[in-house]
Amino acid sequence: MSRPLQPVSHSDPGRLANSQTKEACEAKPPEARHLSHLSARENVPVACFDPPLEMDPTGNPIIHNKKAADPVHPDLASMLVKNKTLLAELRNLQSKLYVKETSLQEVKAELESYKERNAQQELQIISLRDDIKSLQDLIDSLMKMKILKNTNSQNFGRHNWDLTERVLDLENRLREHLVxxxxxxxxxxxxxxxxxxxxxxxxxxxxxxxxxxxxxxxxxxxxxxxxxxxxxxxxxxxxxxxxxxxxxxxxxxxxxxxxxxxxxxxxxxxxxxxxxxxxxxxxxxxxxxxxxxxxxxxxxxxxxxxxxxEMGANEQSWKCKAEALQQEIQTLTKRLEQLYRLYEEAQTEENYTEQERPLGPLEGKVAVSCSLRNLDVGRKKENSRTRTAHIDKHSKFKKLEMLLDIEQNSKMAAAPRMEEKIQRLQKQLSDLKLSNKNMKTQLTRINVLKDKTIERLRQSVTKVETLKEKTAAKTDNLKTPSDPAEQGARPEKERAHQTPAQSLPDPSTVRAVLKGLSGREQELADFREAIMKMLGFNMKTADKDVINRLKLVVQIYEISKRSKMASHCEPGQAK
Known part of the structure; x- marks a missing residue:
């Protein structure tokens, strides 16, 4: 006994191959294996066949079968080829859609991380600007304090000079009086x-x-x-x-x-x-x-x-403090130059990394910014004693601000490009979704066509079975009078001899019946050949295997139809 009919479905060949292995086929009987496979795949569309031949009882069945059987095979082959190509295209499109969706998600994630890093860098830039402003305010206050101290020292010097002159004048007058x-x-x-x-x-x-x-x-x-x-x-x-x-x-x-x-x-x-x-x-x-x-x-x-x-000692202490402040300012200017060099090196490294990977992480810049922030914290602690050299470093601060503005502008210019790329990918995704929808509509049409062809095949099989039973009954009736060994001992022989005109048929009717039977047999042979070609059997396979396969196809169609009806009824009940 040959294998039972496999459910011909091209919508998901991967799951079909996984569900129908040789071990499962050898371990289960045909009906049980088929039913278990159908329970696993309820909503899978059935194989598409061309509509079968409709029996024309009025015309000549042999000519009708030949006319109907000739175009069946090429249409079926073309439909199968189209179905396979469409399924292959659908799988390719689905794979492409999945790849593009994953790439879109990755791009979105990278864009979000890029935006977060941009926000962090903007916050760092704002903090650096605030630090620069605080430094400028501190430098201005120190300048004012220095100017006030200079004016006070000058006033004290003038006052001291006036007093010394007056003392000298009084001493001269006193000397004159004494003399x-x-x-x-x-x-x-x-x-x-x-x-x-x-x-x-x-x-x-x-x-x-x-x-x-x-x-x-x-x-x-x-x-x-x-x-x-x-x-x-x-x-x-x-x-x-x-x-x-x-x-x-x-x-x-x-x-x-x-x-x-x-x-x-x-x-x-x-x-x-x-x-x-x-x-x-x-x-x-x-x-x-x-x-x-x-x-x-x-x-x-x-x-x-x-x-x-005391005033002279205070003046000396002020001079010492001013010298100490000058030394601190020189050290701070040297440190600012080192920071500026570090920032330029970090900027060059960042540009190099951005050229290699435009959307890569900016760990180096974050480390440099952290180091700059730590150095800025130390600088803030020491800036309470800083004073001059602000005029020399003001240009450097301006250059730093210009570099930060250029970097921010470049990042802001890169953001629209990323948005355009996302929009383009979204457009491609919508196109792919539309094509997927069209393919799904085509698949639904193909499934409907398959259902119709299976229904017609079922009807034709029932008609063939009834016609075969009728022909078998007629052949049995024709073979009974030609069998002398079986009818010799029966009592109907006497009855046949008594009424010969009634029991024996007419020769012309017998010839017509034999011609009809031969034509019917030829029609059945042609129909059997077309069905076997459609199902992919060899011409030497037994009729029983073909009939079993057709029964399985009809059962599959009925089960799928019931499952579809149940699936349609469930959302209605839920509503």
Missing amino acids: GREEIKAELLEKRRSCPSSFSPYMNLKGPEDSLDIFPVKDNDEVYNLKRGSVVYSEGPIDGQTTGDKCQQDLIHQEKLTSELDRAPFSCGWETTPEQSHHQDFLGQLATLLSDSIGPILATEEAVKERIQ
Whole structure:
């Protein structure tokens, strides 16, 4: 017994080959194997056949079968070839569609990652710009502080110079007063030694008394008396005794005056009081000028000297701080140059990697940006003490901003190209979906055509079976009178002899029946040959195998029709 009919379906040959192996065919009977295969594949469309021959009972069956059988095979072969090519094209299109969908998903994922990285880089750029702005603000504040310190130092220097000039002026004036006082003392002493008995020194002391207020002022009466006495001495003695008394009185008075002149230290101390007052006023003015917001300064030489020394020490400390700031600024500028070199190297490496793989990851840039960020954090900590060299590095910061803007513009220009590529791929995907839909509609039409052809084949098989049964019955009826061995012992022989006209048929009718039977047999042979060619059997295969195969095809069609009806009914019940 040959193998049962395999379900002829070209919609999914891979699953058909996997489900129908030799071991499964040898392990199961034909009906069970077929039913298990159908339970695994319910909604698979059945093989497509051309519509079978429709029996024309009125015409000649032999000629009709020949006319109908001749075009069956080429149409079936062409349909099978078309079906195979369409299925192959459908598989190719499905594979291409799957590949393009996967590539589209990959491109979308890469685009999303690219957008995320672009956003991260934009955030980094914004942070770098903020850092640059903060650095500029810090540098501006340091510049202002430096200008204020310079102005303060200049003001202090000017004030100190003015004070030193004023001190020198006061010292010169004091020296002049002291020299004048010494000269006056020397003149007084010389006058006293030159003319001890005359009163001219007392007369000459009137001027210094008015200017310096050194000696005590005498009354005008006494001066007048002295002048009158001197005049009397000059006129000559009038009376000896009176003149002697007067001389004695003059000598006593002269001794008193010399005693007063001998008290020079007292008179000098009293003489220097105006200079001391001027010096004290000068010290008070210095104290007011040198006093600050902390508190006033005492008007003493020690306090003024301490304040001047303190201002000099502060100025030296400011100079030291300014030198330290200059050194820090130089170190920071060197570090900025190193950072700029690192950034340029990272930029060149990034351009090289972008040329090799345009949509690749940017790990190097992220590492460089992380290192730059770490260096920027350290720089922020140290930037509180930075100051100058901003003017020299401002151009470099501008260049860095220009490079960042160029990079951002290039990335923004690459984004529309990626979007255009995605749109093109989406368009191709929609075209492929449309072609897939068209192929599905063609497959549905082919399946409908297959269903119709199977239905017609089933009807033709039923007709052939009924016709075969009728011909078998007629042949049995014709063969019964020609068999003498079987009918010899029967009692109908007597009955046939009794009624010969009724039992024996007419020869012309017998010939017509035999001709019809021979034509029917030829028709059946042609039909059998066409069916065997359609099913792919050899001409030497038994009729039983062909009939079993046709029964299986009819069963497959009925089962698939029931499954389709059930699948159509399920969504209706769900609604």
